Amino acid sequence: MAHLNNSLFILSLSLIFLQFFHTAVARGGQRDPGFVDIPYAASRRHLSEENHFQKLNALARGYMTNSDLEKAIKAFHGRCRHISRIYSIGRSVLGVPLWVMEISNNPGKEEAKPAFKFVGNVHGDEPVGRELMLLLANWLCDNYNKDPMATLIVDNVHLHILPSMNPDGFSLRRRGNANHVDLNRDFPDQFFSINNDIDERQPETKAIMSWIKDIRFTASASLHGGALVANYPWDGTKDKSKSYYACPDDEVFIYMAKLYSGSHYNMSLSKEFDAGITNGAYWYPIYGGMQDWNYIYGGCFELTLEISDNKWPPANELHMIWEYNKRSMLDLVASLVKSGVHGRIFSSDCGYPLPASIAIKGINYTIKSSETLADYHRLLAPGHQYEVVATMPGYKTRTTTIVVKEELMTLDFILEPEITIADRFLPNRCVSRRSLNIFAVISKSHMQVSLTLILVLAFLFFLMKRKAIVNHFKVRKLIRQRRVSAV
Known part of the structure; x- marks a missing residue:
């Protein structure tokens, strides 16, 4: 009995210790391997990874699998076809489609409206965003033409929702993708020449970059877990120092971050982050991040939203987390047509x-x-x-x-x-x-068709001209023959 009590005491201390440090590594901080003997560390790491996987597997009960997620996306479109379309922007390393739901009163049509995108599950072990994305889509469908906010968004915005950017990481229960790459460090960086080799980028990253070229997004947000804060650019500094580094639109990003935090149930009450917001580089700098790339290369104002202190909360808490974040998500999308x-x-x-x-x-x-x-x-x-x-x-x-x-x-x-x-x-x-x-339009979008048509017409013209010339000589030859016979 005493042995059992001691074990429970040690387990409690371990959980408290992990809880104390979890926010420090929420955005992917790297730990020093220290001076542990490598063979021993490797074997211990293997056991630790197995135990960690088993724990996350247990926590994943009640969460949608990748197959469940695809079915849920298609089911949403099936019942909300009048205001939605679904499409894939590419595939993961293991071939899982990266499904997107577009919500609008004219889905798929080019209109003079702003476009917003939500991206979830950038890190495989932060799955809350996957669930919230489907809840948001279904709420908009259920409340269109009933709730003023839902109607405002559907009628005036093209909202694109990617529930999972990293389905492989989710199924493998790890942060990176199937190639062990942190996708939020895989984008071209403004300060350092990392990720400049196109061939080295991950397929999930390439899919996002192509997506930005195809659709002109005004604003965006990616959903993460491990803290409770709205994070905004810049995410890094020139000298790699941990200090506030403002982008040109610092005031706009502060407004957006406070809009999300202020509408949240308790994010703005944070004791760690003033008003529940933070400049990324001030929190701790990262390089190759998605939000900085969106702003610089995509003309898109993106926030990184940490929406749950616990990276993988029990499934029975998901509805509560949705209720805490619902107003914030709606207000952020609606801000595209309510301000600026x-x-x-x-x-x-x-x-x-x-x-x-x-x-x-x-x-x-x-x-x-x-x-x-x-x-x-x-x-x-x-x-x-x-x-x-x-x-x-x-x-x-x-x-x-x-x-x-x-x-x-x-x-x-x-x-x-x-x-x-x-x-x-x-x-x-x-x-x-x-x-x-x-x-100019023809030369951009139909050049190949136009050139083919011109070549075909030119060839036909050549054949007709050739035939006319041959006929001409035949006639002349016939006339000469007649003249000879007449003499």
């Missing part, structure tokens, strides 16, 4: 949309309007005055001063062309410019 400045850019002489650039004076960050609809969506912190600058090669720059409040602001730009000497001699400048634009 949005609009389209047109040509004054011809009236067609222009793929121009939008900048804010004093902020070193530029976004572009879309190629076809010329819509732009610029997130800005409310309560400030901004000078919005629209620029387009061949057109005069336009600047407008606005005051952003916590409400939708629409600002369209009409740019005047810079008249050149060549333009003055054109009979109809708008027609010529539109023709050039049409040719």
Whole structure:
């Protein structure tokens, strides 16, 4: 009995010790292997990994397997087809499809609306996001045209939800993917030349990067576990120091992080993080992270959300965690159409949309309007005055001063062309410019088809011409023969 009590006492101390240190490594801090003898450490590590896997396997009861998740995604689409579509952005190392649910009143159509994405399960042993993504999708479906927030989001945003970026890590019960790579360290970095080799990147990372090229996301959030905080860029520093390192849109990210934290049940009450938010580099720096890459290369404002102190809480706590985070998730998506400045850019002489650039004076960050609809969506912190600058090669720059409040602001730009000497001699400048634009579109999306068609027509023309020439000589030969016989 005494032996049993001693064992329970030691187990309790171990759990307290692990609980004390779990937040320090929540975002992937590396531990020093120390001076332990390597063969002994290897055998102990093997036993530890087996025990860890068994514990997580037990905790996974009640969570969806990868197969369950795919079925749940398809079932959601089956009953919510009127406001959704599902598609895969690629496959994991082990070939599991990376399924995405798009929720909108016009899913799959290009519209002058902002797009938001949620990404869950970046780390395989942080599965809470997988579950919350399905709960969010089904809540929006159930409450569309019933709840004002659900209706606002579905009608005005294209919401894309990737429940699991790392299905292999989930099934293997480990942080990295099947190749033991931490996917939140696998993106190109702004300070150091890591991950620059395209061939070395993981398929899951490549899928995210291609996704960003295909869809112009305004904002994004990835869901993690192991702490309770809204984390924002920059995630690293030039000198690798642990210090606050602000990105150009620091005020906007603070606003977004506080919006999530303030709507959460208890995130803003954190004793570890002021207001429940943190600058990534100030917490501890990482390199090759997804949120910095999104902002720099994708024009997308991304937060890293730590939504549960426990990385793998028991399944019976998932509904409570959903209730704690539901309002925050909805408010973050709705902020795309409830704040910032949005609009389209047109040509004054011809009236067609222009793929121009939008900048804010004093902020070193530029976004572009879309190629076809010329819509732009610029997130800005409310309560400030901004000078919005629209620029387009061949057109005069336009600047407008606005005051952003916590409400939708629409600002369209009409740019005047810079008249050149060549333009003055054109009979109809708008027609010529539109023709050039049409040719540009064709050259981008249909060049191969167009070239094939031109070659086919040229070949047919050649055959017809050849036949005509042959017939001509035959006729001439026949005429000569007749003349000879007539003589």
